Amino acid sequence: MISKFIFNNQYLFDELPEYDKNLLTGAMKTRNYRKNEPIFTDGTKPNGIYYLNEGKIKKYKVDNDGREQIIYIYSSGEFFGYSAILSNESYGDTTSTLENSVISFISKDNFLDILSQSSVLSRLLLKSLSHEFSVMANLIAVLSHRTVRERAALSLLILHDKYKSNNEPDQEVFISLSRIDLANMVGTARETLARIINDFKQEKLIRSDGRKIQIIDFKQLIHIANFY
Numbered sequence: 687m688i689s690k691f692i693f694n695n696q697y698l699f700d701e702l703p704e705y706d707k708n709l710l711t712g713a714m715k716t717r718n719y720r721k722n723e724p725i726f727t728d729g730t731k732p733n734g735i736y737y738l739n740e741g742k743i744k745k746y747k748v749d750n751d752g753r754e755q756i757i758y759i760y761s762s763g764e765f766f767g768y769s770a771i772l773s774n775e776s777y778g779d780t781t782s783t784l785e786n787s788v789i790s791f792i793s794k795d796n797f798l799d800i801l802s803q804s805s806v807l808s809r810l811l812l813k814s815l816s817h818e819f820s821v822m823a824n825l826i827a828v829l830s831h832r833t834v835r836e837r838a839a840l841s842l843l844i845l846h847d848k849y850k851s852n853n854e855p856d857q858e859v860f861i862s863l864s865r866i867d868l869a870n871m872v873g874t875a876r877e878t879l880a881r882i883i884n885d886f887k888q889e890k891l892i893r894s895d896g897r898k899i900q901i902i903d904f905k906q907l908i909h910i911a912n913f914y
Contacts, residue, residue: 698765698810699737706804710737713800714790725767725781725789732770732777734793738762741787742848744867745779756871757822759784761848769815771797784867832912834874838882839911841872842892846901861899 699707714737719725725736728747743760757779760766770777771794792800801808832840842861845868850859863871869879883899886892891903891910901907 698814699763701810702804702806706800706807709800709803710792710807713792713796715792716788716790719783719787719789721783721785723783725783726777728778728780729776732767732794734791735768735771735797736766737790737792738764738766739788739790741789742784743781743787743789744784745781746870747779754870755873756867757825759845759848759871765814768797768811769818772811772815784863834872834878835882835885836910836912837872837874838879838886839891839907841868842886842899842901843904843907843911845871858900860895861901862897863899864897 699710702710716739719741725743726732738760740762743766744756745758745760745766746754746756748754760781766781767777801811828840845861845863846859849861851857865879865883866876869876872879883892883894886907887894889903889906891901891907893900893902
């Protein structure tokens with residue numbers, strides 16, 4: 687059931703024919719980004735798309751009081767920033783790095799040229815956008831009717847999925863997110879989140895080491911998140 691709250695396009699690149707992959711990789715310009723470095727900003731015009739090679743990226747909106755609401759976290763292997771180009775609109779959100787990251791950029795002209803040559807890429811991007819919209823709609827509907835404790839439990843379950851390694855599925859998963867970013871994802875104050883995290887630790891649902899969190903009781907956390 688958790689899958690309906692998780693979106694990723696990590697397999698999009700893998701599903702492309704070799705020729706299409708070569709077109710994309712040939713157009714990529716790669717650079718290193720430091721932690722907390724912005725990539726694009728809400729309201730600006732897109733000039734290309736991005737591919738995350740390594741690291742984590744947060745996508746968020748800022749309310750009238752300047753508070754962030756994190757709506758998605760990208761992990762390695764995902765494309766992002768393409769919906770604004772496909773819709774010919776400005777970016778509707780802001781993205782920045784959560785940790786040191788390696789990101790490839792494909793210019794708008796190159797991207798549209800490749801898109802015109804690849805029916806497979808067009809189909810996969812449309813499928814990806816449809817899935818992303820469905821996940822966002824599910825999250826908005828659920829989070830708006832959940833308590834902070836329930837939202838915190840659900841956010842940790844989603845983050846566990848984002849931080850696990852696809853290459854090493856049996857490897858232990860540690861969620862490494864600052865408390866302020868986790869609070870912004872849950873949609874609560876940092877102090878409130880700290881109390882809930884402490885409660886989860888006392889209830890032996892999670893363990894933590896500094897900023898790192900590991901889930902140890904999935905069944906109970908799913909129960910607290912109030913979905914089945």
